[in-house]
Amino acid sequence: MASAEWINVTVAYATPQQQIVIPLHVPAGSTLEQAIRGSGILEQCAEIDLSINPVGVFGERANLDDPVHAGERIEIYRALVADPKLARRRRATAKPSHAR
Numbered sequence: 719m720a721s722a723e724w725i726n727v728t729v730a731y732a733t734p735q736q737q738i739v740i741p742l743h744v745p746a747g748s749t750l751e752q753a754i755r756g757s758g759i760l761e762q763c764a765e766i767d768l769s770i771n772p773v774g775v776f777g778e779r780a781n782l783d784d785p786v787h788a789g790e791r792i793e794i795y796r797a798l799v800a801d802p803k804l805a806r807r808r809r810a811t812a813k814p815s816h817a818r
Contacts, residue, residue, distance in 0.1 A: 775790050
């Protein structure tokens, strides 16, 4: 019986306080969900709920059942605290105007 091929991936999750990056060795053909669960990050970060938190690979949204490929960075996203457009608008209106 031939041994399974293994690939290297990384699982990443960030909060405002810290960034967690876990290098991982998984069997070829593993899914994103299998890699995330195998990384142990769910035990480290109780706030992650894979039924709610979206995931992606290198900034592109993906599905938990998508296969992972060698070298990929699997990212777990969290909800935004503020709408980016609204935050920019608030910053722009808060800046003092420079009279010349």
